[in-house]
Amino acid sequence: MENNNKPVNLGLSAADRELFCEALPVVRKPLQNFIEKFLNWARANSLWILGFGTGCGAIELRPLMTSRYDMYRYGIAPRPTPRQSSVFIIGGYASVKTLKRIVRSYEQMQNPKFVIALGSCTINGGMYWDSYNTINRIDAYIPVDIYIAGCMPRPEAIIAGFGKLKELILAGKGEGANKYADNFEWYKANQRKIIKDWNMPDYNW
Amino acid sequence: MLEIINRTKEKFRLTDLKKQRSDLVFFAVPRKEAVKIITYLRDLENFTHLVLITAVDYPELNRFQLTYLLHNYNNAVSIGIKIMIPRNKAEMDSIHHLWAQAATYQRELREMFGINFPGSPGIEENFALEGWDDIPPMRRDFDTKAYSEKTFFPREGRISYDPREYMKVKLYPEDKEE
Amino acid sequence: MENSIFLTILYAVISVIFITVYGLFLNGVVIKIVARVHGRFGPPVWQPFLDIIKNNAKRTMISHGIMYFLGPVFRITGGIGTYLFIPAIYGSVMFSNLSFSGDLLLVVYFIFFGQLGMALGAGESGHPYSAIGVSRGLSQMTAFEFPFALSIVSLVIQYQTLSISAIVAAQQGGILNWTMITNPLATLAGVIALLGMNMHSPFDIVIAPQEIPIGPPTEYHSAFLGMLQTNRAIFNAAKLILFMNIFFGGATNIFLLILKTFLIYMISVVIGVSFPRFRTEQSIRFFLKYPLLIGILSVVISIFRQGV
């Protein structure tokens, strides 16, 4: 149903195509009732993060975990695999090569999923704005829920960002995954524009 | 150091000799002799360490300058060997047989400058730029800003200054009037 | 007769709900304690509940195949089954569970049921880390089961029975009757084996976050993961109750059960926060060295005491 006999995964060789799922994402509508509110509450208070240490942002995540800032008390915990995480933290500038991995990891997370992008580089390219290899804005490629400005933002700022994210989730606005599915063609076009050797499936399940 | 240079001079044609520091000497050699000299330096003069291979683009001369930096641990001296290669036929002999790690430098040079090293292992593989299809980005005729603006959806609202002018105003505001 | 079957089922359900809630809170409390040791506040004690609800609330899931799908089911069946074959509270009808269907050997072997199923599920995900994790886990498991088996043999020599209820009964009447006092070596071997079973540091080689991110459950997520987490709580508590029963005099009421299992768990926790991780072969060698010797010694001493 998702895939109206349109050829997919054309970036892969014929042999590889059989190894990957060909389906594309679909919008999973949230329930419009109190159950969803309850579930959103649980989601907001159990934020499992997938840290993507692309740039200097990764440095700032470490103090967040340790005793001084102790993110655990907000129900935030790191998880080692995208499958289990619900928050994707992009830790700074993203090169074209990295973006490919960001897209893969983002797509491997399960709906609902949220993205926090750290630092100026993710917002408008920051100090690398005119580089031939650093992308300028993440939200052209994946939906971002929260941007945290700064070069780099301090852990306090990150915690504040998480606070904002919680508010978003509780308000039922953390629907990045659905947004991505909805505007899938647009996002893919943007991604494909800069990722030239597209050797992964169209949607990484 | 001097003896080494003299000994080398006796055997090879070195030009453009320049003593940078007491323990660092640069000289230029013709492209054809480069590998021979490097081999000689490595095997007979104990320059066992390949520090780096790098390139400089001189579009005005229509040339690339390749620099091989070698180091001798016994005497703690370094030698830089400069080789000029034509820009329109950017090709150089590979030295991966002398140092296996040279292949990595050569891969990078090929990707960033478009200098080919025929026979170097994995020379065709992507290094950092996966699937790059423009002119190599480190060539000076590549306009990175234009490329970035064309490619990466620049966000509205960024104001950029000419750093020289900006700092002038910032640091010496009184000069502004003049 | 029918009445009694329904009653048994009802009791079993109550018992399972109790152990689930208790196990999750136990985890929450322990996370809190560990956080305090680190000088942190740590998450609230009900955090495990939130995590499980959140995981079950995920809107999408992926499946790698039928065995992957069934893996968590096997796992939680193993956990609940293990618990149900152990009499939880001595003298209580409600918490004697289904222990009439088998003895200590059954419980010890049933522990493997879930692990095997889970390992198979993880295997079908096709992720190399899963396989590496299982390989490590199984390797370590063989090593700590050996001293554990010897300590059980020692108990059998001492009590001449394999029935858990009978072992608990023999320990009633004061702390001096506990196996911990009457057969300290067997207890020691058993408790060291428990450290391995609980997979806290230094024996957390299966999960080994630094090398093989999380090991077997790398590909598990959403409701699958929720199920695994639920099982983790139940299974953990079940093991603690088993150890409490055979080494620490059992429990005659719920509060004693909570107190004792909590204290037993603290052994693992305290050691876990104090030591770095072993490598797999180090862990194997460790268990096959001193714990094994202690186990053999306890058997030998029990034989002699039996003879006298």
Add this chain to the structure above:
Amino acid sequence: MVNPIYLIVLILASAFLLALLHRINSFFAYLLFYLVNVISLTVSGIWSAGLLSGNNTIQIFTAGFYPPYSINLQIGIAESVILFLTNLILFLGAIYLWEKFKKEGVQSFILYLTLSLGFLGMILSRDLFNLFVFLEIASISTAILIGLNLDQRSISAGFKYLIAGGLISAFMLIGIIYIYKDTGTLSLDLLNAVGSTGFSQAGLIALFLLFAAVLIELKPFPANGWALDVYQTASPGLAAIISTASSGAVLFILYKLLPLASPGIIQFIIISGIVTFVSSNLIGLKQTDARRLLGYSSIAQLGLLSAAMGLMGKFGIDLLSWQGILIIGGLFINHFLGKAGLFWISGLVDKDKIGDWSVLFKYPPLSFLFGCFIFALSSLPPFPGFWAKWELILTIFRNGESILAFLILAGSFMETAYLFRWLIKAVKGYNSSSDPSLKIKLSKLFPIFIMFVLIIYFSLIITNLKSGFNFNLLLPLIGGAIFFALSWLPARLKTILLLFFLALATYYIYPRLTGISRYFGLMFSAGSMIFVFANGNSLKSRSGIFENLTILISSLLLLLTVKTTLSFFYAWELMTISSFLLLLKGNKSARSALTFLLFSIASAYLLLSAFGLAYAETNSILWESLAMLETFKIPVFILLAAGFLIKSGVAGFHIWMPGAYAEADDETTPLFSAILSKSGIFGLWITLGIIGEVAFKGLSFSMIIGWLGILTAFWGSLLAVFQEDIKYLLAYSSMGQIGYIILALAVNSHTGWVAAIYLSINHLLFKGALFLAAAGLISRLQTRKMYQMGGLIKKMPLSFITVLISIIALSGVPPLSGFGSKWLLYNALLEKGWYLQTGLAFFASTIAFLYCFRLIHTVFLGQGKPAHKQVKEASSWFIIPQIILLLAIMILSMFPHLFLQPLSNTVAHYLQPDLSWQGNTVFSSLGYWNGNLIMIVTMIIFMIPLIWLLLRIPAIKKVRQFNIVYAAERPDKPETTHFAYNFFAPYQKALGYLVKPVATKFWLGMSEAMTTLGAAFRHIYTGNGQTYALHIIFFIVIYYLITGAG
């Protein structure tokens, strides 16, 4: 009846005539030659027939005088039969040699006739001097015949033969002269009347010299270098005659002289024979030259025959008595026919090195004949040698010469070793480089075929004589023969036929079984029927498989029914050969087959010695008589236990086991592992059941067996963990499981035995299913390496389910039946007080998890390979038996009491019961277990989370194998993503030192040492005629000094 003088005259006259006739017309000359041969054969045949039907012995004195003034001939039954056989060999030999003779001209015909005259005289003559004369005639004509070959080596061999012959005649002549001086007569009858007691001291020395000369003619060690050169270089047709006819004639002389022998001389004959037998076989181990190897075997056989004759003399057994004929006649016929056949085949193959004999590969009928002769020489049933060996060994034990019996067995073992090495090289050594063309002449094939027919005829005769037309004993052979005749049929049809045959055999045998045997019967018959089914997978005829399967399975069933140790041994050996032949059908099984055979034969010989010892004490071959043992109770128990333990593959003797299970044909492996492995268990059970507990100074042997069992379980499991080959993994796993069964049996309690039988049945079910699944996998994937498989769950779901259920049953995880067997085992161990064993057993059972998981993971889970994209589920010929086995496992698991309760009641007939039942719960003195309830509880609990997950199915997206998180990368290719090779690397690091191949190294070292020893002995044969002459002198001097004969 024809007067033998006419025969002599005929031969002499035609020898002269030949020379004349040849000048006229060579065709008539040849015709005359063959005519004479036919006449001699016919005449001797008529004599034999007449004498056997009751005619009197004929005595002939020429010229009316008594010897030494005349020739005295006698034709009795023995003489006529030997003469008939000799003439037969001569006649067939003449046919075989036809081309050679034609090439060499008339003189070879003449010499051949002279030779036959010599043999005639040697056999018939009754006085010493004539014996000497005929011996000389024979040996000179032989030497010249050898020399006629006209190549350097043959001439030199013929010359050495002459030197030796000269020395022998010198000694003989001296002996004869002094005997005549001492007694005044040379007539054997008169001398016999005098007896050895009537000789003076000098006469005794003369007698010794005479015997020594005759013995040297029989090529004793070390005075046989000349003979070896002859065997090696003479034309094979001639070598066959020398090895059989002339040796037979000389042996007959020994037989005639035997009444004269003093006890010292008899001792001399025995020692010389045994030394020759053992040392020739020892030297033979290292031989790679086919004819020299045959030469060693010939010499060894002659040594054995002369020793046997000596022993008969010593024990006072008349050689013409039933026993004497069985032993000497059996051994002789065996050697006579087998060796002639082999020599003749060696002439056909015409390859020196046994490695080159692989050309036989192209000629199945010839290979078949070759195999038959090798089997005959290795004294395997039903060939005459088997019965003779049994009788000989038992007789020796009965007369208290155990050491000699052990020596003979050791020698036979070595002989089997090199003969089978040769056989395997010939049958399995084929590679495309060897030139497969043989020139097969009908004239050469015909004699070989006659030998084969005769050996089969004699086998049947002797088998019937010995077993008294016992139909049961012949059942396996008849079945085998039927399937041999049907071997052209397609495999599927034969599978059905075999199932039908097995059903009949079961129907026939099952009612005859009682007690625990019934459970073994169930395993052997029903189990086999399930496994045989897999053979239908092949579309080809699979020749050689069904014959042996029939023999194997029916001899297994036969094992259960037999009452006597002889029948047991017979069935046991039949089982050994048929399983060996089945194993040989595997692709790369040559090495494993040899190891398997050697260990099987060793185990069989241990059993044989045990039976011999038991017979020595009880004078009965009934199994029950073993219970009455007193003196030999301990040694018999040890020998039996050792034999059966080796056959079960106990740790240390296990090295044959993995190879045998892994290298056998994929379709037959389940049978090997699941059923054949139980034969050793059955034997062990009988041993424990009949002899019972045996202890030596408080040390219980059951305890030792128990420890061996648990160590086997431990090592088997540990070794299985590190295998990459799926069949080797399963094979080592079988070793581990057998270890448990041995342990359980050794407990010797009610629970222990119940556990053992339950474990056996379980093992049969799950291991059979696993091997069948493996066979299915291999048939589809064409590889046995597990790391080359992977992700097959989607392609072969049924095989996956089989493996899943089987490994759960194997590892003993509740709720499947494996747990029941483990529970019983631990209870038995704990009740017995074997506490440390319990701990180790537990450890071993956890190690089993490692290989179980690896088996299922690396094959069915993980990443599928692109190469296996098109793989389909295994054929239904594999799947159907698997399903049957799985159903059996499930039923056993759901309702364990259905099976356990009757089993426990049966065992209660043997041992005090300790298990009790309450409903479905079984109670031991320690614990309780309700398999039924556990199954139900587990299923109910399983349903609840399953339903929850099923409700989530709409949210679930099914993905493909590369949709995994892979550190944000995409996996490169499945081969590198599948974690399978060296799966338990950390375990190897930690415990790998425990699985160093110590046992393998030990046995390799042993075989190395034996062959080196043989090679060292071999150095005495320098090839120098003078040295050989010296050996002869030494032989006489040393034996005279040792035995003090006289």
